[in-house]
Amino acid sequence: MEEILNLLKQLDYKDLIANHILTAAIGTITVYNINTKIQKYKIKKDYNKKTTILKPPKLVLNKDEVENNFDIEQLSEQIRDDLKIFITTIMNRREDFDYIAFLNNLKTLKIKSVNFDRINIIKKLLFKQDSKILGAYSSYNNLIELSKDYNKSVFFHELFHTASSVKTEQNTYIGFAQRPSSIGVGLNEGYTEYLTHKYFYEFEEVRDSCSYLLEQLIAKEIERLVGEKQMEEHYFNANLLGLITELEKYNSYKKIINFIKNLDFLCKYRVNNLVDEDMIINKLNSVSNFLLECKINKELKNNLKSILYTDKAEEIYCCIKYIRHEFSLFIENEEKAKLFENTIISLEALRAIYNYKKISGKTR
Numbered sequence: 001m002e003e004i005l006n007l008l009k010q011l012d013y014k015d016l017i018a019n020h021i022l023t024a025a026i027g028t029i030t031v032y033n034i035n036t037k038i039q040k041y042k043i044k045k046d047y048n049k050k051t052t053i054l055k056p057p058k059l060v061l062n063k064d065e066v067e068n069n070f071d072i073e074q075l076s077e078q079i080r081d082d083l084k085i086f087i088t089t090i091m092n093r094r095e096d097f098d099y100i101a102f103l104n105n106l107k108t109l110k111i112k113s114v115n116f117d118r119i120n121i122i123k124k125l126l127f128k129q130d131s132k133i134l135g136a137y138s139s140y141n142n143l144i145e146l147s148k149d150y151n152k153s154v155f156f157h158e159l160f161h162t163a164s165s166v167k168t169e170q171n172t173y174i175g176f177a178q179r180p181s182s183i184g185v186g187l188n189e190g191y192t193e194y195l196t197h198k199y200f201y202e203f204e205e206v207r208d209s210c211s212y213l214l215e216q217l218i219a220k221e222i223e224r225l226v227g228e229k230q231m232e233e234h235y236f237n238a239n240l241l242g243l244i245t246e247l248e249k250y251n252s253y254k255k256i257i258n259f260i261k262n263l264d265f266l267c268k269y270r271v272n273n274l275v276d277e278d279m280i281i282n283k284l285n286s287v288s289n290f291l292l293e294c295k296i297n298k299e300l301k302n303n304l305k306s307i308l309y310t311d312k313a314e315e316i317y318c319c320i321k322y323i324r325h326e327f328s329l330f331i332e333n334e335e336k337a338k339l340f341e342n343t344i345i346s347l348e349a350l351r352a353i354y355n356y357k358k359i360s361g362k363t364r
C-alpha cells in the first residue's frame, strides 16, 4: 500500500489519466478497508439510485471558424496516417449518415503523447491487472491521450469515442454513456470496441486486441435485436434514450435500465477483483435472462401469425445456449462456470413460454 501511495504522489494530476487513476485508487483503497457487508450495501445503494436518462441535444453542424490548436502537420507520421484511415473508413461506411458530432469534434480535437508507465504500475499493484493503458479520450476536453507504444486498435477506439461525443453546459453524452450520471459506460465501451473490430478487422493489431470482451459480446447481441443501422445511428448521435425507446419494443423500461446498470456493474467490478464472484455470476445471469426475454418478445412480435413457432423456439434456445456458454468463460471458478452454463431453461419449457405468450398475446 505504501508503494502505491508513493507512486500516486508522483503523478501529475493535471493529466487526464492521472485523474482517472486517482479516483479509482481512492475508491479501491476505501473498498479494501471496509468489510464486505458495507461494501455490498454501498454497491446496492449505488444501484438503487434513481437515474434519469437524458435526451441529447439536437446536433447542428458547427460552421464557425474555430481556432484549432490541432495541427495535423504537428502529429507524428504514424498518428497522421492512422487518423486518415479512420476518417476515410468512417465517412465511406454510410453515405446517408452525417456524423455531425464527429465533424464538430474534429475541428477542436487535441491529440497528446503521454507516458502511462507509472499509471500502469499503480494499476497492476492495485488491481493485479497486467493489461496496460495505452490511450484515453476525454470528452470534456476533446482530448486523446496516446502512449508512445500505442497501436491502431487503441487509437481507433478513442476516435470512436471522439466521433460519438456531444457536450452541453451541464452534461456530456458519449455514445451510449452519459455524464455526470455515468450510466451506460459498460454498453458504450462494449459497442465502441465492437465497432473497432467490425470496421477495422483487416488490421492485425485490431484482431489481436482483447479489450472489453464481455461487454462486446453483449453489445453485439443488442445490435442484433435493434438492427445495425439503428444502433449505429443512436451511437453516433450519442442517443442512449433513442436506443432505450427502440428496446422498449421488446422489454419494459425498468428492465432495460436494470440491464444497462448490470452491464455497468460488470464493466466496473469484474476485472478489478473488487467483489466476490457470486455477485458477478448473479449479474451475468440477469443479463442473459434479459437478452432471452427480448429475443422471445421480438419473435412473438414478428411472427404472431407464423405457425413455425416451434422452429423459432429452437432457434432462440440455441442462441441462449450460446450466450450462456460464452458468459461462462468469464467465470473463474470452474465448477460455478459449469453450473452457470448448464442452468439453462429447457427447450420444452421455452416452447411452453413461447406458446403461452403467443396464445395470451402477451408480449411484455
Ligand SMILES: [Zn+2]
Binding pocket: 157, 161, 189, 192
Ligand atoms: Zn473506451
